[in-house]
Amino acid sequence: MPSRLLRRQFYARDALDVARDLLGQELWHGGVGLRITEVEAYRYPDDSANHCRSGVTPRNAPMWGPPGHAYVYLCYGMHHMLNLVTNSDGEGAAVLIRSCEPIAGSATIRRRRGGKDGPVLLTGPGKVAQALGLDTSFSGHPLYRRDGLELREGTRASDIIVGSRIGIGYAEPEHQQAEWRLAIAGSPWVSHPRHLRGAAR
Protein backbone atom coordinates (compact mmCIF):
# COMPACT_ATOMS: atom_id res chain seq x y z
CA MET A 1 0.00 0.00 0.00
CA PRO A 2 1.37 3.42 -0.93
CA SER A 3 2.29 5.66 1.98
CA ARG A 4 -0.12 8.48 2.68
CA LEU A 5 0.55 12.18 2.46
CA LEU A 6 0.44 14.13 5.71
CA ARG A 7 -2.60 16.41 5.74
CA ARG A 8 -2.37 20.20 5.93
CA GLN A 9 -3.70 20.17 9.46
CA PHE A 10 -0.65 18.21 10.57
CA TYR A 11 1.42 21.40 10.22
CA ALA A 12 -1.10 23.77 11.80
CA ARG A 13 0.29 23.52 15.34
CA ASP A 14 3.13 24.93 17.41
CA ALA A 15 6.47 24.26 15.71
CA LEU A 16 7.80 22.26 18.65
CA ASP A 17 4.87 19.85 18.53
CA VAL A 18 5.19 19.47 14.76
CA ALA A 19 8.95 18.94 15.15
CA ARG A 20 8.44 15.99 17.48
CA ASP A 21 5.87 14.42 15.15
CA LEU A 22 8.07 14.93 12.07
CA LEU A 23 10.65 12.46 13.36
CA GLY A 24 10.19 9.22 11.41
CA GLN A 25 8.10 10.80 8.61
CA GLU A 26 9.33 10.68 5.03
CA LEU A 27 10.35 13.38 2.55
CA TRP A 28 10.08 12.43 -1.11
CA HIS A 29 11.19 14.26 -4.23
CA GLY A 30 11.54 12.48 -7.53
CA GLY A 31 13.04 9.08 -6.80
CA VAL A 32 14.68 10.18 -3.55
CA GLY A 33 13.06 9.24 -0.23
CA LEU A 34 14.41 10.28 3.18
CA ARG A 35 13.27 9.39 6.70
CA ILE A 36 13.56 12.39 9.03
CA THR A 37 15.87 11.73 11.99
CA GLU A 38 16.75 15.19 13.37
CA VAL A 39 14.87 18.51 13.45
CA GLU A 40 14.88 21.96 15.05
CA ALA A 41 11.84 24.10 15.91
CA TYR A 42 11.89 27.84 15.18
CA ARG A 43 8.93 29.08 17.16
CA TYR A 44 6.63 32.07 17.14
CA PRO A 45 6.46 34.47 18.80
CA ASP A 46 9.35 35.05 21.22
CA ASP A 47 12.21 33.21 19.52
CA SER A 48 15.22 35.46 18.85
CA ALA A 49 16.85 32.74 16.71
CA ASN A 50 13.92 32.73 14.25
CA HIS A 51 14.41 34.29 10.81
CA CYS A 52 11.04 35.95 11.38
CA ARG A 53 12.21 37.76 14.51
CA SER A 54 12.09 41.18 12.83
CA GLY A 55 9.11 40.90 10.52
CA VAL A 56 8.32 39.95 6.95
CA THR A 57 11.10 40.04 4.34
CA PRO A 58 11.23 38.67 0.78
CA ARG A 59 13.26 35.69 1.98
CA ASN A 60 11.13 34.62 4.93
CA ALA A 61 7.73 35.37 3.35
CA PRO A 62 6.79 31.66 3.05
CA MET A 63 7.22 31.29 6.83
CA TRP A 64 4.50 33.88 7.33
CA GLY A 65 2.17 32.11 4.92
CA PRO A 66 -0.04 29.05 5.46
CA PRO A 67 1.42 25.96 7.16
CA GLY A 68 2.45 22.89 5.17
CA HIS A 69 4.73 24.70 2.75
CA ALA A 70 8.50 24.64 2.36
CA TYR A 71 10.79 27.48 3.39
CA VAL A 72 14.16 27.07 1.65
CA TYR A 73 17.00 29.54 1.96
CA LEU A 74 20.69 29.73 1.07
CA CYS A 75 23.04 29.62 4.05
CA TYR A 76 26.70 30.70 4.08
CA GLY A 77 26.48 31.30 0.35
CA MET A 78 26.51 27.61 -0.53
CA HIS A 79 24.13 25.37 1.42
CA HIS A 80 20.36 25.19 1.09
CA MET A 81 18.26 24.65 4.22
CA LEU A 82 14.85 22.96 4.12
CA ASN A 83 12.21 24.03 6.63
CA LEU A 84 8.53 23.06 6.89
CA VAL A 85 6.22 25.96 7.77
CA THR A 86 4.05 25.42 10.87
CA ASN A 87 1.58 27.29 13.08
CA SER A 88 -1.12 29.31 11.28
CA ASP A 89 -1.23 31.76 8.39
CA GLY A 90 0.21 35.06 9.63
CA GLU A 91 2.58 33.48 12.17
CA GLY A 92 6.27 33.04 11.29
CA ALA A 93 7.31 29.58 12.48
CA ALA A 94 8.90 26.49 10.93
CA VAL A 95 10.85 23.29 11.54
CA LEU A 96 14.36 22.91 10.11
CA ILE A 97 15.10 19.43 8.75
CA ARG A 98 18.64 18.70 9.99
CA SER A 99 19.29 15.02 9.25
CA CYS A 100 17.69 12.09 7.45
CA GLU A 101 18.12 8.39 6.79
CA PRO A 102 18.14 7.63 3.05
CA ILE A 103 15.48 5.06 2.12
CA ALA A 104 15.34 5.43 -1.67
CA GLY A 105 17.37 6.91 -4.51
CA SER A 106 20.83 6.42 -3.06
CA ALA A 107 22.40 6.48 -6.55
CA THR A 108 20.87 9.90 -7.19
CA ILE A 109 21.98 11.11 -3.76
CA ARG A 110 25.51 9.93 -4.43
CA ARG A 111 25.61 11.69 -7.77
CA ARG A 112 24.40 14.93 -6.18
CA ARG A 113 27.17 14.64 -3.60
CA GLY A 114 29.62 15.00 -6.47
CA GLY A 115 30.44 11.34 -6.98
CA LYS A 116 32.20 11.04 -3.63
CA ASP A 117 32.14 7.48 -2.40
CA GLY A 118 31.81 6.25 1.13
CA PRO A 119 28.72 5.86 3.30
CA VAL A 120 25.75 8.13 2.55
CA LEU A 121 25.45 9.89 5.91
CA LEU A 122 22.85 12.63 5.66
CA THR A 123 23.79 14.40 8.89
CA GLY A 124 23.38 18.17 8.68
CA PRO A 125 20.77 20.35 6.94
CA GLY A 126 22.93 21.23 3.94
CA LYS A 127 23.26 17.56 3.01
CA VAL A 128 19.51 16.95 3.33
CA ALA A 129 18.57 19.67 0.83
CA GLN A 130 21.37 18.57 -1.47
CA ALA A 131 20.18 14.94 -1.42
CA LEU A 132 16.65 16.05 -2.32
CA GLY A 133 17.92 18.36 -5.07
CA LEU A 134 16.36 21.47 -3.53
CA ASP A 135 17.20 25.15 -4.00
CA THR A 136 15.41 28.40 -3.23
CA SER A 137 12.99 27.88 -6.13
CA PHE A 138 11.25 25.35 -3.85
CA SER A 139 10.57 27.95 -1.16
CA GLY A 140 6.80 28.17 -0.79
CA HIS A 141 6.15 24.75 -2.35
CA PRO A 142 3.34 22.79 -0.61
CA LEU A 143 4.16 19.39 0.87
CA TYR A 144 0.60 18.07 1.25
CA ARG A 145 -0.04 17.49 -2.48
CA ARG A 146 1.33 14.89 -4.88
CA ASP A 147 3.29 17.59 -6.62
CA GLY A 148 7.00 16.80 -6.56
CA LEU A 149 8.20 17.54 -3.04
CA GLU A 150 6.02 15.64 -0.55
CA LEU A 151 5.87 14.60 3.09
CA ARG A 152 4.55 11.08 3.53
CA GLU A 153 3.59 9.09 6.58
CA GLY A 154 6.45 6.97 7.90
CA THR A 155 7.17 4.86 10.95
CA ARG A 156 7.03 6.97 14.09
CA ALA A 157 10.01 7.23 16.40
CA SER A 158 9.70 5.54 19.77
CA ASP A 159 12.46 7.28 21.72
CA ILE A 160 13.46 10.91 21.25
CA ILE A 161 16.52 12.79 22.49
CA VAL A 162 16.72 16.57 22.83
CA GLY A 163 19.25 19.39 22.95
CA SER A 164 19.84 23.03 22.14
CA ARG A 165 19.84 24.29 18.56
CA ILE A 166 23.00 24.57 16.45
CA GLY A 167 24.57 27.72 15.00
CA ILE A 168 22.44 30.40 16.65
CA GLY A 169 25.08 32.30 18.64
CA TYR A 170 23.41 35.56 17.68
CA ALA A 171 20.27 34.72 19.68
CA GLU A 172 19.45 35.61 23.28
CA PRO A 173 20.91 33.15 25.82
CA GLU A 174 17.43 32.01 26.80
CA HIS A 175 16.71 30.95 23.23
CA GLN A 176 20.19 29.55 22.61
CA GLN A 177 19.69 27.22 25.55
CA ALA A 178 16.11 26.22 24.76
CA GLU A 179 16.05 22.50 23.95
CA TRP A 180 14.21 22.77 20.66
CA ARG A 181 16.40 20.32 18.74
CA LEU A 182 14.98 16.79 18.60
CA ALA A 183 16.35 13.54 17.20
CA ILE A 184 15.56 9.84 17.09
CA ALA A 185 17.47 8.13 19.90
CA GLY A 186 20.21 5.83 18.70
CA SER A 187 20.04 6.90 15.05
CA PRO A 188 23.39 7.23 13.27
CA TRP A 189 21.84 10.02 11.17
CA VAL A 190 22.17 12.82 13.72
CA SER A 191 24.52 15.83 13.67
CA HIS A 192 26.43 16.93 16.80
CA PRO A 193 25.17 13.88 18.74
CA ARG A 194 27.23 14.72 21.81
CA HIS A 195 25.10 17.80 22.47
CA LEU A 196 21.92 15.74 22.78
CA ARG A 197 20.57 13.88 25.75
CA GLY A 198 17.74 11.47 26.39
CA ALA A 199 14.37 12.87 27.44
CA ALA A 200 10.73 12.74 26.41
CA ARG A 201 9.37 9.90 24.38
Add this chain to the structure above:
DNA sequence: TCTACGATCTTT
Protein backbone atom coordinates in the same frame (compact mmCIF):
# COMPACT_ATOMS: atom_id res chain seq x y z
C1' DT B 1 24.61 51.30 -2.91
C1' DC B 2 27.69 49.41 0.89
C1' DT B 3 28.88 46.06 4.32
C1' DA B 4 28.85 42.40 7.68
C1' DC B 5 27.39 38.11 8.45
C1' DG B 6 25.30 33.82 8.55
C1' DA B 7 19.87 27.93 11.27
C1' DT B 8 27.16 24.95 7.14
C1' DC B 9 30.59 21.72 5.48
C1' DT B 10 35.12 20.27 4.28
C1' DT B 11 39.79 20.31 4.71
C1' DT B 12 43.98 21.45 7.35
Add this chain to the structure above:
DNA sequence: AAGATCGTAGAT
Protein backbone atom coordinates in the same frame (compact mmCIF):
# COMPACT_ATOMS: atom_id res chain seq x y z
C1' DA C 1 41.08 26.19 13.30
C1' DA C 2 39.93 28.34 9.01
C1' DG C 3 38.38 28.96 4.18
C1' DA C 4 34.77 28.65 0.67
C1' DT C 5 31.11 31.77 -1.25
C1' DC C 6 26.92 34.86 -1.97
C1' DG C 7 22.23 36.43 -0.79
C1' DT C 8 20.06 39.09 2.70
C1' DA C 9 19.12 42.66 5.99
C1' DG C 10 20.10 46.72 7.93
C1' DA C 11 22.64 50.78 7.61
C1' DT C 12 24.16 54.75 4.74
